[in-house]
Amino acid sequence: MEEQLEKVLSEIVTQHDTVGALLANRQGLCLGAKGNINPNVSGIGMAISEQVAKLEPNNTVPATICLYSGNKRCVIQKDGEITGIIYKQTATTSTSATN
Amino acid sequence: MSDDIKKYFNGLLHKVSGLYVIQITDRDGVPLLRVSHNQEKNVDFALMPSFIPTFTTACDQASKLGLGRNKTIISMYSNYQVVQMNKLPLILTFVGAEDCNTGHILALEHQVDGYLEDIKLAVTEP
Amino acid sequence: MDKDKQIVANQIGYLILKDDGAVLESGGDLKNDERSANIIMGLLNLTESIDENFMPNSSCERISIDYEHHSYTICMSNRHIYIVKLCKNQNGAAPTTTTTSSSSSTSVYNDANEGSSSLVATNPASSTSSTVMA
Numbered sequence: 001m002e003e004q005l006e007k008v009l010s011e012i013v014t015q016h017d018t019v020g021a022l023l024a025n026r027q028g029l030c031l032g033a034k035g036n037i038n039p040n041v042s043g044i045g046m047a048i049s050e051q052v053a054k055l056e057p058n059n060t061v062p063a064t065i066c067l068y069s070g071n072k073r074c075v076i077q078k079d080g081e082i083t084g085i086i087y088k089q090t091a092t093t094s095t096s097a098t099n
Numbered sequence: 100m101s102d103d104i105k106k107y108f109n110g111l112l113h114k115v116s117g118l119y120v121i122q123i124t125d126r127d128g129v130p131l132l133r134v135s136h137n138q139e140k141n142v143d144f145a146l147m148p149s150f151i152p153t154f155t156t157a158c159d160q161a162s163k164l165g166l167g168r169n170k171t172i173i174s175m176y177s178n179y180q181v182v183q184m185n186k187l188p189l190i191l192t193f194v195g196a197e198d199c200n201t202g203h204i205l206a207l208e209h210q211v212d213g214y215l216e217d218i219k220l221a222v223t224e225p
Numbered sequence: 226m227d228k229d230k231q232i233v234a235n236q237i238g239y240l241i242l243k244d245d246g247a248v249l250e251s252g253g254d255l256k257n258d259e260r261s262a263n264i265i266m267g268l269l270n271l272t273e274s275i276d277e278n279f280m281p282n283s284s285c286e287r288i289s290i291d292y293e294h295h296s297y298t299i300c301m302s303n304r305h306i307y308i309v310k311l312c313k314n315q316n317g318a319a320p321t322t323t324t325t326s327s328s329s330s331t332s333v334y335n336d337a338n339e340g341s342s343s344l345v346a347t348n349p350a351s352s353t354s355s356t357v358m359a
Contacts, residue, residue: 019279028202040209041276043202047115048275050200051268052290055261061293067272068287069280087279114270210274 002032009034012086019087026081037087045085049078101132104214108134111207117199119179120145122192123215125222126155131189132218142194145181151190154183171208173201184208186215188222229253237295238310242266254310265299265308 005023012021013035020037022030028046030039052065067074073088108121112134119142122133128151135142144150154172161169174181177197182204184191191211193204229252232239238254246266251257274282290297293313300307 024202026198028200029205030202036279038276038278040202040206043200043204043206044271044275047200047203048268048271050116051264051271054264055290055297056292059292064291066289066291067275067280067285068289069284070286072280074275074280 005032006034017088017090019089021084021086024083024085031082035087037085041085042083045074045076046078046083049076049083052076053078104217105132105134107214108132108211111211112136115195115200115203115207117196118193118204119196120192120194122146122194123218124151124190124192125188126151126190128152128190131222142179145192145194151192154190154192158183158185171205186219189215189219191215229256232307232309233311235312235314236309237312240265240306240308242306242308244304244306249305255308261308265297265306269299269301269306 009021009023009032012018018035020033020035022033022037022039022042022045024042024046025031026046028043030042033039033042048065049062052063056063062078065076067076071090073090075084075086075088077084108123112118112121120133120135122145123131125131128146128148130146133146157172158169161172168185170185172183172185174183175197180195180197180199180201182193182195182201191208193207195204230239230250236253238256238258239250239252240248240255240258240262241250242262242265243249246262248257248259248262255261268288272285272288275285286301288299290299295313296311298309298311
């Protein structure tokens with residue numbers, strides 16, 4: 001039933017620097033997760049994408065949200081009913097300024 | 100100390116959009132702490148004498164399914180959703196809108212554990 | 226009249242907030258935009274505790290919100306919150322924090338560092354995921 005979903009998730013986690021990925025439904029429940037990511041994050045990730053959607057409610061193209069912390073990044077994108085969350089980690093702290 | 104806990108739960112309540120009430124009771128439904136939006140929907144049903152004991156019974160029955168101890172029951176209604184967590188001797192109840200972020204409520208579980216310990220002590224002490 | 230503060234070249238608006246959410250300065254598109262300020266405060270409140278195993282609580286120092294033609298960058302520093310709304314130039318001149326390749330399709334997210342599209346799978350435009358999203 002969910003093998004398509006699993007396939008897509010596996011494809012994502014094989015990408016460069018990617019630690020883990022998950023997909024959440026509109027209830028904030030985890031549809032699937034791959035890699036090193038806690039399925040509980042689906043709720044908060046979904047909440048973040050909903051909050052950002054309030055920023056420009058008239059914009060039809062969904063925004064991509066990226067949270068930076070040292071060499072780690074959390075990328076969130078909502079598309080219709082589904083929210084995708086990806087954890088990324090670069091080997092070196094080249095991403096941005098230090099804390 | 101109790102003010103502290105109340106403040107913390109009020110913060111949680113405001114974090115999750117569409118959440119109306121968080122309440123902590125003992126397993127018989129005796130209220131220990133309750134935070135709610137003042138002007139929001141009337142959700143007093145969550146404190147009705149039959150509400151919590153029904154959950155306790157359902158939880159006990161669900162634990163007999165052979166899947167281990169039941170931890171959480173999520174009930175969806177046309178206008179509400181109720182998430183109840185078995186933290187014996189405490190019962191944690193969340194009441195929210197039907198489209199409220201269920202995943203977010205569930206993720207609160209491990210965050211509140213530390214605060215629940217204090218209340219647990221108050222319940223278990225003779 | 227006081228001129229708007231220019232933080233970066235392609236900015237179209239900015240907001241500077243105190244850590245309690247009070248607007249200290251604003252300009253451009255975001256001039257006196259209390260609504261956006263409140264939404265962003267709500268967002269920061271949510272990002273405080275995402276996943277302690279991945280990012281320690283409140284360690285997030287920068288957030289970017291990327292739209293098709295513009296983006297927001299939010300930085301926390303010295304108990305102040307700096308929000309800049311940036312315009313994405315069509316001629317490929319790169320904004321300071323996020324880069325888009327002008328040839329890419331609309332909602333594919335391009336990573337700031339390696340330029341690989343990381344959210345391809347949640348994008349219905351991508352052929353690999355179209356069956357899932359249907």
